[in-house]
Amino acid sequence: MDVALTGVSVDIAGKSLIRDLHLEADSGQVVGLVGPNGSGKSTALRCVYRALTPSAGAVYLDGTDVATLTLRDNAKHVAALTQDNRTDLDFTVSEVVALGRTPHLRGNQPLSAKEHDLCREAMDQTDVLHLQDRSVLTLSGGERQRVFIARALVQEPRVLVLDEPTNHLDVRHQVELLSFLGKSGLTVLVAIHDLNLAAAACDRLGVLAGGELVAAGAPIDVLTPDLVRRVFGVDATVVAHPRTGVPQLLYDLKEKA
Amino acid sequence: MAERVRLVPVLLTLSVALVVSVAAGIALGSSVIPIGDVLRYLGAALTGGTITSDELSGYTIVWEVRTPRVLLAVLVGAGLSVVGVVIQALVRNALADPFVLGISSGASVGATAVVVFGVFASLGVYALSAAAFLGALGASVLVYIAAMSKAGLTPLRLVLTGIALAYGFQAVMSVLVFLAPDGQAARTVLFWLMGSLGGANWGSLPIAAVAVLLAMVVLLRNSRPLDVLAMGDETAASLGVDAVRLRRWLFVLTAAVTGLLVAVSGAVGFVGLVMPHLVRIVVGSGHRRVLAVAPLAGAVFMVWTDLVARTLVAPEELPLGVITAVIGVPVFITLMRRRGYLFGGR
Numbered sequence: 038m039d040v041a042l043t044g045v046s047v048d049i050a051g052k053s054l055i056r057d058l059h060l061e062a063d064s065g066q067v068v069g070l071v072g073p074n075g076s077g078k079s080t081a082l083r084c085v086y087r088a089l090t091p092s093a094g095a096v097y098l099d100g101t102d103v104a105t106l107t108l109r110d111n112a113k114h115v116a117a118l119t120q121d122n123r124t125d126l127d128f129t130v131s132e133v134v135a136l137g138r139t140p141h142l143r144g145n146q147p148l149s150a151k152e153h154d155l156c157r158e159a160m161d162q163t164d165v166l167h168l169q170d171r172s173v174l175t176l177s178g179g180e181r182q183r184v185f186i187a188r189a190l191v192q193e194p195r196v197l198v199l200d201e202p203t204n205h206l207d208v209r210h211q212v213e214l215l216s217f218l219g220k221s222g223l224t225v226l227v228a229i230h231d232l233n234l235a236a237a238a239c240d241r242l243g244v245l246a247g248g249e250l251v252a253a254g255a256p257i258d259v260l261t262p263d264l265v266r267r268v269f270g271v272d273a274t275v276v277a278h279p280r281t282g283v284p285q286l287l288y289d290l291k292e293k294a
Numbered sequence: 295m296a297e298r299v300r301l302v303p304v305l306l307t308l309s310v311a312l313v314v315s316v317a318a319g320i321a322l323g324s325s326v327i328p329i330g331d332v333l334r335y336l337g338a339a340l341t342g343g344t345i346t347s348d349e350l351s352g353y354t355i356v357w358e359v360r361t362p363r364v365l366l367a368v369l370v371g372a373g374l375s376v377v378g379v380v381i382q383a384l385v386r387n388a389l390a391d392p393f394v395l396g397i398s399s400g401a402s403v404g405a406t407a408v409v410v411f412g413v414f415a416s417l418g419v420y421a422l423s424a425a426a427f428l429g430a431l432g433a434s435v436l437v438y439i440a441a442m443s444k445a446g447l448t449p450l451r452l453v454l455t456g457i458a459l460a461y462g463f464q465a466v467m468s469v470l471v472f473l474a475p476d477g478q479a480a481r482t483v484l485f486w487l488m489g490s491l492g493g494a495n496w497g498s499l500p501i502a503a504v505a506v507l508l509a510m511v512v513l514l515r516n517s518r519p520l521d522v523l524a525m526g527d528e529t530a531a532s533l534g535v536d537a538v539r540l541r542r543w544l545f546v547l548t549a550a551v552t553g554l555l556v557a558v559s560g561a562v563g564f565v566g567l568v569m570p571h572l573v574r575i576v577v578g579s580g581h582r583r584v585l586a587v588a589p590l591a592g593a594v595f596m597v598w599t600d601l602v603a604r605t606l607v608a609p610e611e612l613p614l615g616v617i618t619a620v621i622g623v624p625v626f627i628t629l630m631r632r633r634g635y636l637f638g639g640r
Contacts, residue, residue, distance in 0.1 A: 112534030
């Protein structure tokens with residue numbers, strides 16, 4: 038499923054969070070959003086999973102303006118890992134994961150056997166199956182993050198929106214998650230802070246600064262020393278990964294001072 | 295936490311307990327009526343049998359006094375427990391109870407006005423209930439308007455507005471009591487504020503019954519969105535649930551049910567706060583399970599609470615709030631400590 042943000046602006050309480058954003062993700066592509074804190078990455082993603090409505094412009098799924106879809110229909114296509122991830126109640130891991138079926142079920146309709154299998158597979162996929170009867174409140178940050186990713190997967194989306202999914206994850210789970218995204222066949226929009234992981238995992242990158250898109254394209258074209266200095270305010274040397282050839286940044290700590 | 299307990303045995307046990315409790319509640323009291331007689335009187339009342347003239351006083355106690363009172367206890371216990379569950383989900387706060395939104399204080403202003411000034415005197419015995427309900431309604435509307443913002447009814451704003459307005463209503467009520475010509479008014483108001491089922495009669499049951507049953511059914515059919523609401527508004531949106539709209543109708547529902555219950559029983563405290571937690575400790579936090587168990591547990595609890603309230607120092611009656619606290623506090627603290635219960639963090 039293609040995702041397109043066309044001319045999306047978001048103003049909240051007189052403050053402009055993003056302005057005239059154009060960004061596209063073709064079916065099956067992994068598109069990364071990078072940018073400093075407060076650059077508008079999360080705001081852009083919120084418009085896709087409908088936690089926000091753009092003040093101007095529109096988000097399209099396969100050419101359909103999402104504003105014409107109900108939240109429920111949108112959620113059948115788009116699943117999200119948000120940053121607003123606290124829960125108040127001590128649900129078990131499997132209860133939280135099962136909530137991913139919400140948009141597909143009417144009222145209190147119980148999960149079918151097939152859907153229970155789906156939940157188990159998703160928990161296995163994100164390596165939380167052994168935690169299934171634990172209360173989510175007792176989990177570590179990284180474990181909880183993986184539970185929420187499993188919940189997004191059982192939504193059986195065609196578009197996956199992930200807001201800083203690697204937060205709290207240890208290296209192994211970061212790598213596993215990002216390699217899974219590429220293989221999943223889903224259209225993925227992911228906000229990510231680690232530029233090297235972004236370069237390795239994404240087909241395309243969109244660079245945001247101050248609510249505007251300042252660059253977009255293949256990682257090799259986007260991540261130049263000049264752009265990194267301009268947008269992130271750090272000096273870096275770009276090298277090609279010796280095996281895969283993707284651009285990787287080596288930060289120059291000394292020259293910063 | 296271990297795997298969840300099975301729901302069906304819990305529901306069956308509580309259902310049996312409720313039937314036994316209701317029978318006990320009708321049989322026991324300042325005068326004990328043998329259970330055989332109770333059943334015979336009830337049968338006579340329902341099917342139109344005959345009783346002898348010396349059974350008349352027993353019959354009156356069973357049918358006119360205790361049965362409506364016990365049934366009202368069932369309704370109030372069930373209703374407040376359910377509303378407590380919902381309100382805690384609505385404002386995302388473990389300390390919330392049905393009265394946190396200022397509804398009971400509003401109702402008490404209405405009730406005080408009746409006691410002190412005799413407003414609504416034309417409504418006779420229903421004056422207190424009617425005034426209390428109007429007060430509750432007025433308070434709900436005020437809280438709703440004051441808490442409403444562009445982002446809808448946000449949890450924290452709701453709690454803060456409710457608490458702030460509750461102080462305001464309490465001030466009004468205090469002034470009314472202060473201005474009252476005799477001390478009896480203060481006593482009546484206090485008693486009413488702490489809750490009592492003493493005013494129960496058949497007339498007070500139908501509206502409350504319909505409201506509680508309707509709320510139970512509607513909520514049970516919508517328990518999954520309540521689970522989703524606990525995940526936060528953004529996640530709710532990503533799961534296809536409009537948190538703002540959901541919160542709005544939950545507010546209307548809880549305000550209506552609480553208002554109707556307060557009107558017939560006063561502000562019975564503690565049940566709506568503690569019963570949801572007790573139930574979660576036993577069956578877990580999923581709202582389908584909690585909402586199925588909470589009304590039964592609340593009803594059983596309230597029947598026994600009322601029984602103790604009217605027998606302990608008979609013929610005097612203690613306020614329900616006193617008994618709910620005496621029974622509830624130790625039970626709650628014991629369970630909480632034993633089960634490693636978590637709500638909103640460690």
